[in-house]
Amino acid sequence: xxxxxxxxxxxxxxxxxxxxxxxxxxxxxxxxxxxxxxxxxxxxxxxxxxxxxxxxxxxxxxxxxxxxxxxxxxxxxxxxxxxxxxxxxxxxxxxxxxxxxxxxxxxxxxxxxxxxxxxxxxxxxxxxxxxxxxxxxxxxxxxxxxxxxxxxxxxxxxxxxxxxxxxxxxxxxxxxxxxxxxxxxxxxxxxxxxxxxxxxxxxxxxxxxxxxxxxxxxxxxxxxxxxxxxxxxxxxxxxxxxxxxxxxxxxxxxxxxxxxxxxxxxxxxxxxxxxxxxxxxxxxxxxxxxxxxxxxxxxxxxxxxxxxxxxxxxxxxxxxxxxxxxxxxxxxxxxxxxxxxxxxxxxxxxxxxxxxxxxxxxxxxxxxxxxxxxxxxxxxxxxxxxxxxxxxxxxxxxxxxxxxxxxxxxxxxxxxxxxxxxxxxxxxxxxxxxxxxxxxxxxxxxxxxxxxxxxxxxxxxxxxxxxxxxxxxxxxxxxxxxxxxxxxxxxxxxxx
Numbered sequence: 173x174x175x176x177x178x179x180x181x182x183x184x185x186x187x188x189x190x191x192x193x194x195x196x197x198x199x200x201x202x203x204x205x206x207x208x209x210x211x212x213x214x215x216x217x218x219x220x221x222x223x224x225x226x227x228x229x230x231x232x233x234x235x236x237x238x239x240x241x242x243x244x245x246x247x248x249x250x251x252x253x254x255x256x257x258x259x260x261x262x263x264x265x266x267x268x269x270x271x272x273x274x275x276x277x278x279x280x281x282x283x284x285x286x287x288x289x290x291x292x293x294x295x296x297x298x299x300x301x302x303x304x305x306x307x308x309x310x311x312x313x314x315x316x317x318x319x320x321x322x323x324x325x326x327x328x329x330x331x332x333x334x335x336x337x338x339x340x341x342x343x344x345x346x347x348x349x350x351x352x353x354x355x356x357x358x359x360x361x362x363x364x365x366x367x368x369x370x371x372x373x374x375x376x377x378x379x380x381x382x383x384x385x386x387x388x389x390x391x392x393x394x395x396x397x398x399x400x401x402x403x404x405x406x407x408x409x410x411x412x413x414x415x416x417x418x419x420x421x422x423x424x425x426x427x428x429x430x431x432x433x434x435x436x437x438x439x440x441x442x443x444x445x446x447x448x449x450x451x452x453x454x455x456x457x458x459x460x461x462x463x464x465x466x467x468x469x470x471x472x473x474x475x476x477x478x479x480x481x482x483x484x485x486x487x488x489x490x491x492x493x494x495x496x497x498x499x500x501x502x503x504x505x506x507x508x509x510x511x512x513x514x515x516x517x518x519x520x521x522x523x524x525x526x527x528x529x530x531x532x533x534x535x536x537x538x539x540x541x542x543x544x545x546x547x548x549x550x551x552x553x554x555x556x557x558x559x560x561x562x563x564x565x566x567x568x569x570x571x572x573x574x575x576x577x578x579x580x581x582x583x584x585x586x587x588x589x590x591x592x593x594x595x596x597x598x599x600x601x602x603x604x605x606x607x608x609x610x611x612x613x614x615x616x617x618x619x620x621x622x623x624x625x626x627x628x629x630x631x632x633x634x635x636x637x638x639x640x641x642x643x644x645x646x647x648x649x650x651x652x653x654x655x656x657x658x659x660x661x662x663x664x665x666x667x668x
Contacts, residue, residue: 177203178483180309180322182335184291185212186273187451187468188328189280193231194476196289198610200483203320204284205295205311207329211281214428216354217273218380218388219247219462222258223558225265226587227473230600230660231609233283240383241271249552250460250523251369251376251392254539256553257546262642263559264587272382273465300325300338300447307446309335323486324479326448328472331437333453339444345437345456345514350397350525352458353404353412354390355429360422362387370417373532376524377417386425390432391416394527404429434458434521436514442503446494450475455510457517460524461556467513470558475502477658480610505563516555559584563661579646584660585615586643591635599634603656606632610658618651623666625655 181192184206195202220228220237228234246255247268259266281291292313299310307325311318327335336343362379363370369378376392393412396402406426413420436457442449451468482495526534542549554560562582588599599615607613612629616622622631637649651668 174319174321175203176321177201178323179203179479180205180307180320180325181328182297182309182325183328183330183333183451183453184208184277184281184293185328185330185451185468186277186280186465187472188326189277189284189291190227190469191326191328191450191472191476192289193280193284193287194473194609195479196284196287197231198476198480198608200480202289203322204289204291205297205313205320206291206293207296209294211277212274214356214430215272215274215388216430216432217276217459217462217465218270219466220269220271220276221463221466221556221558222261222263222265222267223561223584224466224469225269226263226559226584226600227469227660229264229587230604231283232604233279236279237269237271237276241269242381243267243269247553247556248369248461249542249556250520250535250538251371251378252523252535252539252542253369253371254542254549256542256556257549258553258557260546260550261553261557261559262586262646263557264640268462268557270380276465297329297334297338300335302339302445302447322446323483324446324448326450326475326479327453328449328451328468330452331456333449335447336439336449336453339447341444341447341449342440343437344440346435348400348433348435350392350434350521351400351402351431352390352392352397353409353429354388354432355404355409356382356386356427357389357409357423358385358425359387359389360424361419362421363417363419371524371532371535372416372418373528375412375416377413379421386427389413389421392524394525394531397525400433404431432458434525436518438507438510438514442507443496443499448475448479448499448502454506455514457514458521460517460520463513463517463556463558466558467510470509470561471502471506473659474506477610478502480658484610509561512555565663578665580648580654580662581665583662585654585656585662586648588637588643588648589639590637592633594635596638602632602634606630607658612658612663613656615654615656616652617649617654618668620651620653620666620668623653623655623664625653625664625666627655627663629655 178201181204295313375394380388410420438455450471565582614629614631653666655664
């Protein structure tokens, strides 16, 4: 049996569902296949960072998370007790959202369905072949081998990606040298919330409360972390909790224990011909700081508009060459973002794995740095939150100013309070009502004449920017034209 589509997405986790939803909303024929018969019931991730919330909100998808997730105004670096202050971040969402990844996945699959897409479950990609004008993926489903022909194939199929391996893309990096357990448990005597993360000379402990009253608990246990082959059981977990935290917290009903390693790997390239990678298929690391899923969703948001443009170009001119320069921009922008996260995670792992009194002293000194220097604290908060990403853009200028020196260029435009057509409205709502995924927006602020920047764009007129105050202080209220890419980043600025 043969099927044909414009984009084949392999993997229906949060990354694959978000990418497919963007494509479907733009009218791109998209097929999503997933080897698992059912959605994941087990969550390895629990954190939604501010930039991801901004992305969801820009598409009207943040509501369920905001309604039921737990908001934390601070977050940790290397599980230290001196927290990063997210309330100081320049965003509408100055907090971390605790929300189990299994629930995020379910919500994003609903979001995909609302945009006309669906997931074919029990469809396992087993092979791939590329040609000049197409890619063919062999898929096993219901005991039958199918061939899916697509213009583009995106591997969102995790760390052991079949798509990456079939495309011959290497996955270099360091292997596991330490292992930590992660278990869903019941605690009869849980620690108070302010003690959900604890450090000692013996290691580190953290607990994440689940909506049903259970906890996810984990340790970085200096005594046993280097034995990467030893099995973890309820009793070895209890012993580790007592060593690290001084208590087993009334450990009961250990439902499941998995292990998490500290390997850190990144694909040699994010594209090979018509095949692209996103999420864990492109990069993996220890889930310190909860950045993995967020990094992948931000990959998908960057890639989606590029695929939309490539497919639309192919529709206009049959047989036209693929716009590979546009697709290569995905790797040029997202690979450095991935490298930065891997670097941050490695630094955190070096801090948590440092043993004995020397390790404790190192952690104490780093915590003092965060507590005594608010700007350093804010710098790390910006990095972990995802809002600090700035893509390199060609210089643009106009009027009285030089856009090449404008700090807004290449950054994501925040959700501004604007006056448009005499009405107060949020910019993200305005953009959502006037554009669709894949569209550039020419946001004209004040009485400036709309500037042309060589892109087809929907013109959005804004009489003035009313706030918030931090956005005005950063210059977002200045008259002129902002060319906003479909992923929300500013591609060009012309000042009035």
